Amino acid sequence: MDTLDRKLIAALSADSSTSTAELARNLGVARSTVQARIERLEGSGVIAGYTIRLGEPVERRRIRATVLLQIEPRATASVLSRLRALSEIESCHSTTGRADMVLQLVAETTEELDQALDRIGAFQGVRATESLIHLSTKFDRRT
Template identity: 55%
Template sequence: MDDLDRNILGLLGADARMSVATLARRLKVARSTIQARLERLETTGIIAGYTLKLGEAARQGRLRASVLLTIEPRALAAVLTRLKAMSEVERVFTTSGRFDLLLQIAAPNTQVLDSLLDQIGGMTGVKSSESLIHLSTRIDRAV
């Protein structure tokens, strides 16, 4: 990946709907060059897809939380299967340190969030959980 590829990714990260013509104009290269680069970035898996990023207006009214889990040995696959079935679980990361998984979850209200946290904490194979409720977003550079 060279500087042109990084510049393409940077512009698409800010606006995934940007046309090939606009990318070419902004980066001062031929449209065919941008098209070829995009195809290569997609083929090699650097670009996995184009997506929608919700703004604050869409996220209002949704409670978000991070949940840290410690899992019993050999229970990870079963726990992941159950987490996958919960639509409120948006992302699951493996971690280093004293926790095994970090979950990002969202719920429409405190009752649903409370119930969800109880379900997760009570799963067979979950040794312990710690929940962090998100209050406000101060910096968001995620693409």
């Protein structure tokens, strides 16, 4: 990857809906150059896909939680397959320390969040859960 690739990735990260023509104008190169670079970056796996970011009014209404899971030995695979089926789970990470996994959950209501937490806690192989409800975001480097 060279400087142009990095600038192109930065521009697409800021707004993936920017047209190829606008990217070319902003980067000072031909539209065909931008298109070829994007295709190469996608083909090599550097760009794995495109997504949307929800606006602040929608994000503020959503309820987020971090959930720490303790899992019985040898139950990780079965617990993980059940976790994948829950749409409220945004991410799941294995960890070191007192928790075996850390989940990031999001729900539209406290009732939805409570139901998801109840389902997770009832999974065979889950020893214990600890839920940390997010109250406010002080800063977020991802946005």
